[in-house]
Amino acid sequence: xxxxxxxxxxxxxxxxxxxxxxxxxxxxxxxxxxxxxxxxxxxxxxxxxxxxxxxxxxxxxxxxxxxxxxxxxxxxxxxxxxxxxxxxxxxxxxxxxxxxxxxxxxxxxxxxxxxxxxxxxxxxxxxxxxxxxxxxxxxxxxxxxxxxxxxxxxxxxxxxxxxxxxxxxxxxxxxxxxxxxxxxxxxxxxxxxxxxxxxxxxxxxxxxxxxxxxxxxxxxxxxxxxxxxxxxxxxxxxxx
Amino acid sequence: xxxxxxxxxxxxxxxxxxxxxxxxxxxxxxxxxxxxxxxxxxxxxxxxxxxxxxxxxxxxxxxxxxxxxxxxxxxxxxxxxxxxxxxxxxxxxxxxxxxxxxxxxxxxxxxxxxxxxxxxxxxxxxxxxxxxxxxxxxxxxxxxxxxxxxxxxxxxxxxxxxxxxxxxxxxxxxxxxxxxxxxxxxxxxxxxxxxxxxxxxxxxxxxxxxxxxxxxxxxxxxxxxxxxxxxxxxxxxxxx
Numbered sequence: 001x002x003x004x005x006x007x008x009x010x011x012x013x014x015x016x017x018x019x020x021x022x023x024x025x026x027x028x029x030x031x032x033x034x035x036x037x038x039x040x041x042x043x044x045x046x047x048x049x050x051x052x053x054x055x056x057x058x059x060x061x062x063x064x065x066x067x068x069x070x071x072x073x074x075x076x077x078x079x080x081x082x083x084x085x086x087x088x089x090x091x092x093x094x095x096x097x098x099x100x101x102x103x104x105x106x107x108x109x110x111x112x113x114x115x116x117x118x119x120x121x122x123x124x125x126x127x128x129x130x131x132x133x134x135x136x137x138x139x140x141x142x143x144x145x146x147x148x149x150x151x152x153x154x155x156x157x158x159x160x161x162x163x164x165x166x167x168x169x170x171x172x173x174x175x176x177x178x179x180x181x182x183x184x185x186x187x188x189x190x191x192x193x194x195x196x197x198x199x200x201x202x203x204x205x206x207x208x209x210x211x212x213x214x215x216x217x218x219x220x221x222x223x224x225x226x227x228x229x230x231x232x233x234x235x236x237x238x239x240x
Numbered sequence: 241x242x243x244x245x246x247x248x249x250x251x252x253x254x255x256x257x258x259x260x261x262x263x264x265x266x267x268x269x270x271x272x273x274x275x276x277x278x279x280x281x282x283x284x285x286x287x288x289x290x291x292x293x294x295x296x297x298x299x300x301x302x303x304x305x306x307x308x309x310x311x312x313x314x315x316x317x318x319x320x321x322x323x324x325x326x327x328x329x330x331x332x333x334x335x336x337x338x339x340x341x342x343x344x345x346x347x348x349x350x351x352x353x354x355x356x357x358x359x360x361x362x363x364x365x366x367x368x369x370x371x372x373x374x375x376x377x378x379x380x381x382x383x384x385x386x387x388x389x390x391x392x393x394x395x396x397x398x399x400x401x402x403x404x405x406x407x408x409x410x411x412x413x414x415x416x417x418x419x420x421x422x423x424x425x426x427x428x429x430x431x432x433x434x435x436x437x438x439x440x441x442x443x444x445x446x447x448x449x450x451x452x453x454x455x456x457x458x459x460x461x462x463x464x465x466x467x468x469x470x471x472x473x474x475x476x477x478x479x480x
Binding site for chain 1: 251253349350351352353354406407408409411412449451452453454455456457458459461463464465466468469
């Protein structure tokens, strides 16, 4: 795929409905990009892809590098791109909102577009959660959300990878900014709940607009029958 | 593009907001498919593409074959596919709802998918409207809708081309079935308001699910700034 075209498998609202049993094999997924995020069968952990490597960040704190040449791992949901920054800046921020403001300043007038981004550097604090996986088929994401594990990493070097999705596509993606983190040592990470820089220690923000979006819809029984009317409030609670 | 992958330029909710000045040149558009529908600069008429030919069906009743090798025509919105039927049936229906029922019977369990379809044959009646074009830049689609032209064709041979879009993507496409018509003689056509078969004279319905959808978002000033929160009721009135 060309640079900066977004590939997405399934939609976030299907995930919200607990559809975690089927998905795209990671072997196939990585042909669509080297940078992105997603999840695994039965939402067992958080996925991050950077520089072509794919990691599973699990609720017990362990991190597994995925064998994308084979293996049986699947993604019920994923967003990937072949990332090439169109703009970069050294930035500092005190929280996620500060990050979003920095991204909006770097790439203004993108409210109706998808944006891919990456932040590299030393962070004062990164708070993450990792989904613990469904015990039962179709288990509600509300239940899953209640027993997620959270971690706080302080003074950690690493990378944040993510996407901004337009408000009017809430349910297709996560409206607003969706961030996953992994440490340089590849030993800590998860879905970012909060992130903070050290004062006067900027991190490197890179980003690019994705005007071409390739959506692939599942075609299994679960997807065919699920009710996908978006519940925006649930997405905000779980993925915000 | 491979068969039965949907290519879409812009989103219907941008059209609803009156964005008609910019778009994709038809020369480029036709590389994405041979079957589809859309509109023209400032919503000047209805577009239908079938068997690789593209027609502009204007409010004055005239029909123009578009030169897709060059020309200055652009599409502010379009949906195209390289159509190859995965299912066909001889069907009869008394109205648009009857058509939708026939399509749901032919391809069940597709409520969360895009479906491309085509109906060929002799129709007892086809009622169409054709948009008359914006007089002013950004003129509201509500105003445009009030001065559209409607025509009723009786005992007419022709083709209906269209797409079914999932309910949860209202605003991206037109949720439900969206139909354009052109006669075999290529002298009558428009956006289908109602359609009826002769009793005991079946027409041929062909359809295919489109699980891969390629969305291209405009990147002009108008699109960057427009409010795209979907107004589902307006889309139903104007495009339903």
